[in-house]
Amino acid sequence: MPVVGRIFDSMKVDGNITVEQVLKLFCGELLVRVRGPDVPVVSVHSTSNTAKFYILENNAVLKEAVFKKKNSRTEIKMLHIEDYELPLQLSLPKDFTDRNQYALLLIIDEAPGSQLVTDKFHIDWDSVLVNSDNVIVARFDGRGSGFQGLKILQEVHRCLGSVEVKDQIAAVESLLKQPFIDPKRLSIFGKGYGGYITSMILKSSERLFKCGAVVAPITDMKLYASAFSERYLGIPSKEENTYQASSVLHNLHGLKEADLLIVHGTADTKVHFQHSAELIKHLIKAGVNYTMQIYPDEGHNIASEKSKYHLYSTILGFFSACLKEEAPILPQEPEEDE
Numbered sequence: 001m002p003v004v005g006r007i008f009d010s011m012k013v014d015g016n017i018t019v020e021q022v023l024k025l026f027c028g029e030l031l032v033r034v035r036g037p038d039v040p041v042v043s044v045h046s047t048s049n050t051a052k053f054y055i056l057e058n059n060a061v062l063k064e065a066v067f068k069k070k071n072s073r074t075e076i077k078m079l080h081i082e083d084y085e086l087p088l089q090l091s092l093p094k095d096f097t098d099r100n101q102y103a104l105l106l107i108i109d110e111a112p113g114s115q116l117v118t119d120k121f122h123i124d125w126d127s128v129l130v131n132s133d134n135v136i137v138a139r140f141d142g143r144g145s146g147f148q149g150l151k152i153l154q155e156v157h158r159c160l161g162s163v164e165v166k167d168q169i170a171a172v173e174s175l176l177k178q179p180f181i182d183p184k185r186l187s188i189f190g191k192g193y194g195g196y197i198t199s200m201i202l203k204s205s206e207r208l209f210k211c212g213a214v215v216a217p218i219t220d221m222k223l224y225a226s227a228f229s230e231r232y233l234g235i236p237s238k239e240e241n242t243y244q245a246s247s248v249l250h251n252l253h254g255l256k257e258a259d260l261l262i263v264h265g266t267a268d269t270k271v272h273f274q275h276s277a278e279l280i281k282h283l284i285k286a287g288v289n290y291t292m293q294i295y296p297d298e299g300h301n302i303a304s305e306k307s308k309y310h311l312y313s314t315i316l317g318f319f320s321a322c323l324k325e326e327a328p329i330l331p332q333e334p335e336e337d338e
Helices: 004-011 017-023 059-070 126-134 150-156 165-173 192-202 226-233 240-246 254-258 276-288 305-323
Strands: 029-032 040-047 053-057 073-081 084-092 102-107 136-139 181-191 211-215 260-264 290-296
Touching: 004 102, 073 165, 073 192, 084 126, 084 165, 102 126, 102 165, 102 305, 126 136, 126 305, 136 165, 136 240, 150 165, 165 192, 181 192, 181 305, 192 211, 211 305, 254 276, 260 276, 290 305
Parallel strands: 102 136, 102 181, 181 211, 211 260, 260 290
Antiparallel strands: 029 040, 040 053, 073 084, 084 136
């Protein structure tokens, strides 16, 4: 079966039209996937007649479910950092008002050259924090991110774990100038390379973040895929100082001030479990407390349904407890003399 046939054979096509009829439409037709900001829609449009189109998937069930839920709203604004205008996206609770103070969760991207700030439809575990715990979730595309020109993309060359850390901290500091951000309830999350940047931020920004969670974090570029590390940092034998500067495993005393959750699957082939093992060894030497969650036989993306449910429950429970608004301690009234 042709590739297009395999795609449509796996899709739920309206009973009034067959796969063969859809394939015929592809002669002079255009497949359009609308990924946001509303619920995604897939349709086929005629290139000769704009009024002629067919909806392949409108996600009606998802649209109805989303409509019934209490949903967050997003804002995107530009930050001026190092002569660049860089995008910052905030997911705000539905009942947001700048008269209240909210906890903040900063989510770090998974790889250089990718993009977090988009109009793509998004519902994930962090949406629960926004809607149920009134947490503001921030995403920031700093230097090293993609789709903003080669100059911004190449800023991280020989500087992994340096310029990204500076930009993310600068973004948080700009948010702290807003009256609706509670400076005592800041948190951060990252996976893979995002876990690497999260770890670098936590150890360099003492007392800024109350807690952080890392999933399968890269901790030493010498242990990571050489095709990636040598592209950005050069050959280890010739660039020893560069690799040392980019490692998470040194000067971890800054992590003493934050609650740290480490999550890793033992069968991870992308970021080997040795990364977390080395991090734990150095955390113990530095006297840093941490919480570890291991998933036996799971890869980089936790796949099994029960493990995935446990992972999301663990992360949500961790951030809910960390970002919970502390009740003010009222002074005790002096007892009256008899």
